[in-house]
Amino acid sequence: MRLPGKLVPEALKTLGKDSATIRYPEQSRSMPDRFRGRVAFDPDGCTGCGMCERHCAADAIVVEADGSEISWRYDESACMFCGQCGESCPTDVITMSEEYDLASSDPASFETTHTFER
Amino acid sequence: MAEETTIPIGPQHPSLKEPANFELTVEGEQITGAELSISYNHRGIEQAVRSKSYLENIYLLERICGICSHSHTTAFVRGVEQLLGLSVPDRARYVRTLVAELERLHSHLLWLGVAGHEIGFDTLWQYAWRDREAVMDSLEELTGNRVHYSINTIGGVREDIDTETIDAIRDRMAELSDRIDFYLETVPAERTVQLRCEDVGVVSKQRAQELCAVGPTARASGVQGDVRKDEPYAAYDEVDFEVITAEDGDLLARLQVRIEELAESVAIIEQVLADLPEGELKASQKPPQALLAGIESGDVLSRYEAPRGELTHFIRSDGSDTPERVHVRVPTLANWPTVVEALKGSYIADTPIVVAGIDPCISCTSRIGVAVAEDEATLADATDSGVVGVDESGTDDDPGGYTLDDLREYGIEWYEGGDTR
Numbered sequence: 001m002r003l004p005g006k007l008v009p010e011a012l013k014t015l016g017k018d019s020a021t022i023r024y025p026e027q028s029r030s031m032p033d034r035f036r037g038r039v040a041f042d043p044d045g046c047t048g049c050g051m052c053e054r055h056c057a058a059d060a061i062v063v064e065a066d067g068s069e070i071s072w073r074y075d076e077s078a079c080m081f082c083g084q085c086g087e088s089c090p091t092d093v094i095t096m097s098e099e100y101d102l103a104s105s106d107p108a109s110f111e112t113t114h115t116f117e118r
Numbered sequence: 119m120a121e122e123t124t125i126p127i128g129p130q131h132p133s134l135k136e137p138a139n140f141e142l143t144v145e146g147e148q149i150t151g152a153e154l155s156i157s158y159n160h161r162g163i164e165q166a167v168r169s170k171s172y173l174e175n176i177y178l179l180e181r182i183c184g185i186c187s188h189s190h191t192t193a194f195v196r197g198v199e200q201l202l203g204l205s206v207p208d209r210a211r212y213v214r215t216l217v218a219e220l221e222r223l224h225s226h227l228l229w230l231g232v233a234g235h236e237i238g239f240d241t242l243w244q245y246a247w248r249d250r251e252a253v254m255d256s257l258e259e260l261t262g263n264r265v266h267y268s269i270n271t272i273g274g275v276r277e278d279i280d281t282e283t284i285d286a287i288r289d290r291m292a293e294l295s296d297r298i299d300f301y302l303e304t305v306p307a308e309r310t311v312q313l314r315c316e317d318v319g320v321v322s323k324q325r326a327q328e329l330c331a332v333g334p335t336a337r338a339s340g341v342q343g344d345v346r347k348d349e350p351y352a353a354y355d356e357v358d359f360e361v362i363t364a365e366d367g368d369l370l371a372r373l374q375v376r377i378e379e380l381a382e383s384v385a386i387i388e389q390v391l392a393d394l395p396e397g398e399l400k401a402s403q404k405p406p407q408a409l410l411a412g413i414e415s416g417d418v419l420s421r422y423e424a425p426r427g428e429l430t431h432f433i434r435s436d437g438s439d440t441p442e443r444v445h446v447r448v449p450t451l452a453n454w455p456t457v458v459e460a461l462k463g464s465y466i467a468d469t470p471i472v473v474a475g476i477d478p479c480i481s482c483t484s485r486i487g488v489a490v491a492e493d494e495a496t497l498a499d500a501t502d503s504g505v506v507g508v509d510e511s512g513t514d515d516d517p518g519g520y521t522l523d524d525l526r527e528y529g530i531e532w533y534e535g536g537d538t539r
Binding site for chain 1: 170174175176177180181241258259260262268277300303307308309405406407
């Protein structure tokens with residue numbers, strides 16, 4: 001150790017610091033406002049224009065319009081949480097939620113489907 | 119004289135947890151020759167890019183690298199903006215610069231930790247990574263994510279920065295500045311670091327130039343080269359900073375250059391925050407598909423100074439909303455030859471730190487370009503006109519290169535054990 005005057009105080013200071021990590025999952029951290037978690041969709045206001053599907057690089061959203069009925073399907077296991085769907089939505093019915101604990105052993109749980117009248 | 123032996127290092131975990139293989143020729147403990155094999159982790163991103171629109175490709179290309187993700191998106195969107203003739207608003211240019219420098223900070227701090235770990239100085243690793251968290255928190259607050267910021271879009275940025283975030287980043291930068299001073303004072307003077315890094319993995323200025331090294335690796339050998347100065351983009355022509363170089367070209371010089379670059383990045387961030395212009399975030403309020411409808415056909419080459427060195431994106435547009443070709447040259451590819459150079463003369467035990475010395479992003483490099491012709495006749499035409507490269511074994515009768523059928527046959531042979539690798 002060439003610089004004990006620098007390194008020893010640093011080591012002592014570090015000893016007094018709190019742990020930088022938390023006990024997940026018992027504790028969880030709060031997310032910043034802009035955090036992009038699971039996509040949240042509000043069918044009220046959706047026009048079925050399909051922009052979210054068109055701009056989704058991961059093909060996680062499929063919008064099908066059949067006559068007066070619209071079906072909006074989202075696969076969170078394919079989603080890469082870029083938030084472009086929300087940005088492209090002309091009626092702002094897509095938002096990025098704070099949900100991030102998305103692991104599951106049931107593949108069916110990743111799929112969300114909304115079917116509603118146009 | 120000791121007997122000459124060949125030993126393989128890698129492809130599993132040669133130093134970082136990514137695949138690359140070195141065949142080292144050794145005499146005793148000393149390395150006399152090295153051969154490098156890469157591309158164990160080809161991901162087909164350049165092919166995938168051709169099936170997505172320019173807008174979707176921002177997010178796809180961002181995922182080339184989990185460390186310099188902003189580098190890839192900025193290089194790409196700058197190319198697309200050039201094709202569209204868009205001029206990016208001032209505020210967006212500043213925000214891009216801010217994220218770019220935060221990214222450089224976290225990348226260099228990550229490397230500092232890795233370098234500490236490779237030389238058995240794990241305390242440095244813990245210190246550096248703890249300090250890095252302040253940068254990651256800033257990035258997360260500003261962009262919404264720690265890794266893939268997704269802040270760039272065609273013609274600008276997606277998120278604005280508010281005064282609260284500016285203050286938070288300023289406070290963190292002030293603290294980080296003290297930490298960088300601490301590293302500058304202690305790390306190069308520390309005995310462990312000196313023993314493992316001084317005069318190890320030396321690449322001379324001349325060799326660095328001949329091997330076309332880029333970024334901190336080249337600058338540590340005394341090569342003045344930084345795209346931020348040579349061909350300024352974003353707001354780099356409006357901020358003051360030094361291009362850090364060193365003369366020795368050894369690992370200690372690379373360490374020194376990177377730590378000093380941390381201080382420069384903090385200085386750039388402070389200037390960006392102080393001079394942040396007001397105004398729009400995007401060049402056009404048109405929806406992306408309307409913007410892309412007006413794209414010109416043509417080729418552009420976009421250069422960017424990523425934390426590891428010069429990154430280039432080549433984009434060929436055919437006038438549709440999907441690129442005809444995107445080719446990415448990552449800085450690690452340019453720096454690999456210097457590793458082979460640096461290994462010669464080093465000890466076997468130095469291999470991990472010499473490899474880690476260029477801060478390699480191994481899987482980002484795995485990108486091969488194969489030009490495929492539909493049949494022998496098109497292949498002959500293409501090779502004659504120089505459109506595709508000709509392998510050296512090519513003759514007049516057999517021009518070399520591959521057709522799809524050739525490639526298929528090659529693939530089957532390879533997997534059936536024709537090649538024992």
